[in-house]
Amino acid sequence: MDSNTKLERLSRKRDFYTNAPDWVKTFWPTQASFDWYLKSRNKPLTEQGALQRLGRDYFVDAERLALAVENELGVQS
Numbered sequence: 001m002d003s004n005t006k007l008e009r010l011s012r013k014r015d016f017y018t019n020a021p022d023w024v025k026t027f028w029p030t031q032a033s034f035d036w037y038l039k040s041r042n043k044p045l046t047e048q049g050a051l052q053r054l055g056r057d058y059f060v061d062a063e064r065l066a067l068a069v070e071n072e073l074g075v076q077s
Helices: 013-018 022-027 031-040 042-047 061-075
Strands: 010-012 051-052 055-063
Touching: 010 013, 010 051, 013 022, 013 031, 013 055, 031 042, 042 051, 042 061, 055 061
Parallel strands: none
Antiparallel strands: 010 055, 051 055
16 A cells, blocks of 8 residues: 555445545446446556555545546546
8 A cells, every 4th residue: 555545535336436536436437337437447446546446345535536536537626
């Protein structure tokens, strides 16, 4: 895990989607579409710290995911 990761920003992938901010569900209206996005961009999201792996589970860093999506789209919130 990245030394700059704050534990309170991490949540399991499924839990994150359930309690996700509105913008997440606007882009990915289903859990399956969100899972596909994370899987298809696993390496860049991991490199940016948006996705962390601990054992067999993946955790989403909410703040870094927002930054990664902003960077990909070339926009800011």
